[in-house]
Amino acid sequence: MRKLLKRGIQLASLVPAVVxxxxxxxxxxxxxxxxxxxxxxxxxxxxxxxxxxxxRWAYYFMTIKKCSWDxxxxxxxxxxxxxxxxxxxxxxxAYSIIGSARIGxxxxxxxxxxxxxxxxxxxVQDEQNHSPVRSSDSNGSFTTIQIGxxxxxxxxxxxxxxxxxxxxxxxxxxxxxxxxxxxxxxxxPARIVRSMSMNDDLTCSR
Numbered sequence: 210m211r212k213l214l215k216r217g218i219q220l221a222s223l224v225p226a227v228v229x230x231x232x233x234x235x236x237x238x239x240x241x242x243x244x245x246x247x248x249x250x251x252x253x254x255x256x257x258x259x260x261x262x263x264x265r266w267a268y269y270f271m272t273i274k275k276c277s278w279d280x281x282x283x284x285x286x287x288x289x290x291x292x293x294x295x296x297x298x299x300x301x302x303a304y305s306i307i308g309s310a311r312i313g314x315x316x317x318x319x320x321x322x323x324x325x326x327x328x329x330x331x332x333v334q335d336e337q338n339h340s341p342v343r344s345s346d347s348n349g350s351f352t353t354i355q356i357g358x359x360x361x362x363x364x365x366x367x368x369x370x371x372x373x374x375x376x377x378x379x380x381x382x383x384x385x386x387x388x389x390x391x392x393x394x395x396x397x398p399a400r401i402v403r404s405m406s407m408n409d410d411l412t413c414s415r
Contacts, residue, residue: 232248243291247289253287256284286301288307305324306324316362322367358375366381373387379393386398386399
């Protein structure tokens with residue numbers, strides 16, 4: 210009964226979200242795909258309470274590549290890229306910003322986490338003509354960050370490389386290199402401090 214009620218509320222929340230999707234579609238030819246997507250995403254991030262949780266889910270359910278039914282996105286958090294994918298029973302804490310990422314099932318992301326679209330997405334200044342150019346060694350490339358299933362990301366971590374399944378990334382860690390499955394990584398830059406045994410249970414039941 211509880212699940213049916215939740216599904217009913219989710220379906221109802223799609224109605225106001227449709228308005229934002231339409232606005233985004235209208236703006237897309239003028240300001241581009243990313244900016245058209247980002248405006249409503251930032252708006253729904255600021256809606257408080259359960260209303261905000263349902264509205265954020267509804268908007269991403271209709272706009273990003275994949276958003277499962279059982280996803281919780283807390284106040285102040287938003288996706289900055291429509292290419293993101295989110296698995297089932299994912300929890301994203303408050304004030305997190307996520308770019309192009311593929312998030313596996315039962316991942317838990319704490320508050321203030323940043324998952325940009327890779328390490329080399331920024332432009333640098335051309336000193337001769339003062340125009341923005343892409344970095345010569347990175348080409349300003351956007352990449353999709355993969356977060357494996359049943360992984361926990363600690364508060365205010367920055368994840369710029371893939372993280373495997375059943376991992377723990379410590380609070381404040383900066384992930385610059387891929388983290389393999391079943392490991393714990395902490396520090397700046399993040400380093401592996403231990404391997405998870407088969408007896409360690411990171412399954413996030415909800």
